[in-house]
Amino acid sequence: MNDGMVQISFTLPIKNDDRATAIATQYCEKMGIIKPKIVKQESLDPNFTFFVIYGSCKHKIEIDQIKIKAKEYKILSHEEMEKIVKNEIGRKITIVGAAIESDAHTVGLDAILSAKGFAGDHGLESYNFFNAINLGSQVPSEELIKKALSIKADVVGISQIITQKNIHIYNLSKLLELLEGEGIRDRIILICGGPRISNALAKELGYDAGFGPGTTPTRVASYIVNEFLNRKKKKRKFLSDL
Ligand code: B12
Numbered sequence: 001m002n003d004g005m006v007q008i009s010f011t012l013p014i015k016n017d018d019r020a021t022a023i024a025t026q027y028c029e030k031m032g033i034i035k036p037k038i039v040k041q042e043s044l045d046p047n048f049t050f051f052v053i054y055g056s057c058k059h060k061i062e063i064d065q066i067k068i069k070a071k072e073y074k075i076l077s078h079e080e081m082e083k084i085v086k087n088e089i090g091r092k093i094t095i096v097g098a099a100i101e102s103d104a105h106t107v108g109l110d111a112i113l114s115a116k117g118f119a120g121d122h123g124l125e126s127y128n129f130f131n132a133i134n135l136g137s138q139v140p141s142e143e144l145i146k147k148a149l150s151i152k153a154d155v156v157g158i159s160q161i162i163t164q165k166n167i168h169i170y171n172l173s174k175l176l177e178l179l180e181g182e183g184i185r186d187r188i189i190l191i192c193g194g195p196r197i198s199n200a201l202a203k204e205l206g207y208d209a210g211f212g213p214g215t216t217p218t219r220v221a222s223y224i225v226n227e228f229l230n231r232k233k234k235k236r237k238f239l240s241d242l
Pocket of ligand 1: 097102103104105106107108109111112118156157158159160161162163164191192193194195196211212213214215216220
């Protein structure tokens with residue numbers, strides 16, 4: 001951090017020879033690496049070469065000036081969540097999820113809900129305090145809402161992968177309007193996810209939270225448990241203030 005020394009690695013689509021060394025060196029210099037030293041250069045195949053480089057980086061970061069917004073919720077361990085749900089909530093949390101409207105991509109939703117999970121992290125189905133229902137792909141918004149009402153869902157999770165012509169915005173807004181029309185928006189924790197979804201975008205659209213690429217089931221579960229608890233506390237305070 002303070003001497004600027006870095007190690008980087010990359011592959012270039014070029015043959016492994018002296019010319020490749022010169023190209024990789026120039027590439028590093030353009031990235032702001034001073035005196036790049038190639039410590040590994042090997043062929044991956046006849047037309048691709050892999051490099052490992054040491055060098056000093058000329059860019060500086062004023063670390064004291066970097067301010068980040070504190071996370072809105074803490075990532076909890078499975079045990080912590082179980083304890084909170086048992087002691088503070090006292091019943092299972094029901095979540096229903098779907099890839100709505102024309103969207104047929106279910107891998108992201110399955111990653112969060114199915115027991116198999118994502119990146120070695122088991123999905124919500126595997127938690128004994130979640131009742132997780134996955135309706136799959138191309139579910140009309142009306143059908144999802146009907147299901148959410150019939151099972152008294154606490155959480156509704158939408159997956160939107162297709163973003164061409166901003167279809168994800170249209171679909172997410174449609175679902176929200178329908179929920180508001182039914183008068184149940186405030187009773188539900190409404191979340192969405194997908195490659196072009198961020199927490200900021202979700203909030204802008206009127207959702208409670210949004211989850212983008214790389215989201216793990218533990219993160220989603222932690223958010224839900226925290227949010228459930230926050231709402232319960234607010235309700236308790238409201239009643240005691242009466
Ligand atoms: C697999 C795939 C398909 C499969 C889907 C199979 C299935 N059962 O899901 C099939 C072959 C059916 C398919 C079809 C199409 N696809 Co496709 N597909 C993909 C592909 C290769 C991978 C997507 C994926 O599975 N990602 C892995 C998951 C784990 O990531 P994720 O979805 O982001 O999910 C994570 C987060 O976003 C979040 N998350 C997601 N959902 C949710 C929900 C909740 C509640 C929460 C909390 C979190 C959450 O958590 C997940 C885990 O971290 C991508 C390209 C790519 N490499 O990304 C194209 C891609 C998404 N497809 C694309 C397109 C265009 C199509 C088609 C229109 C192609 C065509 N012309 O027919 C059709 C559309 C079908 C339809 N009606 O929806 C485009 C979309 C472009 C865009 N910006 O809109 C992409 C990006 C390819 C491309 N580069 O052009 N596709």
